[in-house]
Amino acid sequence: MTPSTPRPADPAPVLAIEDLRIRFVTRDGAVRAVNGLSLSVGRGETLGIVGESGSGKSQTFLAAMGLLARNARVEGSIRFEGREMIGAGPRALNAVRGKRMTMIFQDPMTSLTPHMRIGRQLTEVLEHHEGLSREAARARAVEMLELARIPDARARLASYPHEFSGGMRQRVMIALALLTNPALVIADEPTTALDVTVQAQILALLARMTASGETSVILISHDLGVIAGLCDRVVVMYAGEVMEEGPAEALFANPQHPYTRGLLRSVPRLDRAGGDLVPIAGQPPDLEALPPGCPFAPRCPHVFDRCHTEHPALRPAAAVPSWRKACHLDGFETPPQREGA
Ligand SMILES: Nc1ncnc2c1ncn2[C@@H]1O[C@H](COP(=O)(O)OP(=O)(O)OP(=O)(O)O)[C@@H](O)[C@H]1O
Ligand SMILES: [Mg+2]
Structure with a gap:
């Protein structure tokens, strides 16, 4: 949990998600909650997950725990400590869940x-x-x-x-x-229900108790300040996809994806007291009718023709190899002059 010391790429990640797709079958049609998501978590690493409500954060990791609702249909791969979790039977899941892989929810009573x-x-x-x-x-x-x-x-x-x-x-x-000394703890909005001072204590506790480096942590939070302060790396999700990923501190200081920039301007941050909050224009996409190109295109201030027709793949976003964005736009590599300041 020391964001200032970058880790070398781990050849054997604790959790490796590849091309994950989750859709929910409903009476009105298919809700495409997760759409080709790939990410991995290294041993001892703390990975932050951010994104607006409904972007697929919880469902992604409920899938890793084998805890999706019955109407879910899953494709792709989730390997935990080398073992495939998708399609694993109850015995295999029970050997892992609550022991090697554990989850902390917003409401402890769950x-x-x-x-x-x-x-x-x-x-x-x-x-x-x-x-x-x-x-x-x-x-x-x-x-x-x-x-x-x-x-x-x-x-x-x-x-x-x-x-x-x-x-x-x-x-x-x-x-x-x-x-049980788990290899991975998934904390899904663990402090949202608590008041601010208690939140800080709880997160400090989680950081301290996992500081030995044996336990990897996935921290899902709406609070970008919390993620920036505690995480080595961050994944920014939108419409069940990775929009941007990279070293947490650097990425928040100099976001490379228009969505990340919008997200940063739309939430309060301790380091920007008094700054105006600017909500992202428009609505999150309809997961039953996703556009063919970039899912963020209808709301993006930098949109151009290609964004509507061609789905962007993750590609290097800055000089750091682990920093990637799914965006057709070039540029943003230098710190933004006005908007993000
Ligand atoms: N059983 C279900 N049937 C139909 N749709 C579902 C089901 N479970 C989840 N969804 C939908 O999947 C999408 C992703 O949900 P998810 O819980 O992963 O969002 P989230 O990013 O965790 O949001 P939040 O920040 O509000 O917790 C949402 O649109 C949600 O309504
Ligand atoms: Mg959630």
């Missing part, structure tokens, strides 16, 4: 069982799946709650989820997500 003491919830996975004795499992649970800064951790094993505040529940969630 992962915590309301009527079960949290001690039981924490020790169950260790006893049944890791083969620890009851005593060893309890000791490990207390250790994790202490690392998550839950006061009086041993006594709190007897508490039920509703006996914790929202922020404390999210700490319990993080302890639960990291209990």
Whole structure:
């Protein structure tokens, strides 16, 4: 979680998604939520995912966990630690999910069982799946709650989820997500429901608890400041595709895709207090009727003919090889003079 130290390209990523396509079959037609998305996460890397509501962020990683709704149809490949997750049976998924790959949701109550003491919830996975004795499992649970800064951790094993505040529940969630030393933690808007000071504490906790570099983190957030501060790399999504990806800090300082530029101007940022917020004109695309060219073309201030007819592939965006954009437009490589400032 140190954005200033760029990592060399990892030859064996923890998670490798290739040409992922997810559509949902509905009575009105097919909702094309993810459209040919490819990305990978290196070992120990923290990858940020940003994009407007409905851009396919959650569904992409629910697919990796094997947790898509029943009306989903998936194509492409999601390899986790070398194993294909698409089409994997329940046994294979259960061997990975909640152990090697875990997820933290916005609402901790989606992962915590309301009527079960949290001690039981924490020790169950260790006893049944890791083969620890009851005593060893309890000791490990207390250790994790202490690392998550839950006061009086041993006594709190007897508490039920509703006996914790929202922020404390999210700490319990993080302890639960990291209990089995996973290779990958997917945090989907983990702090959106919390107030700002608690948000910062929780994210600092997640960063600290994954700092050893054994655990890769995918952080999905609407808060670009959070992503810039915590992530090594960022992927910008729109209409279920990657619009731009690259080193987080550099990309936010000098975005190369018109969509990223629009997104940055449309959300508040701590480093730009007082700046005017400019929403992106137009509406997100209709996922049941995507245009043949660039999905952002109808809203893009730089649009030209080719954008309407030819779908742009990811290509190098700046001097850094890992920095790419899906855009026909050349230029933007020098820092923008006015707009992004
Ligand atoms: N079961 C389903 N049936 C039909 N459409 C669905 C289903 N689940 C998700 N979708 C659609 O898939 C699209 C992508 O959803 P997703 O949850 O990935 O968005 P997101 O980027 O996570 O948005 P947010 O920032 O609001 O969480 C949305 O248009 C959503 O309505
Ligand atoms: Mg989501």
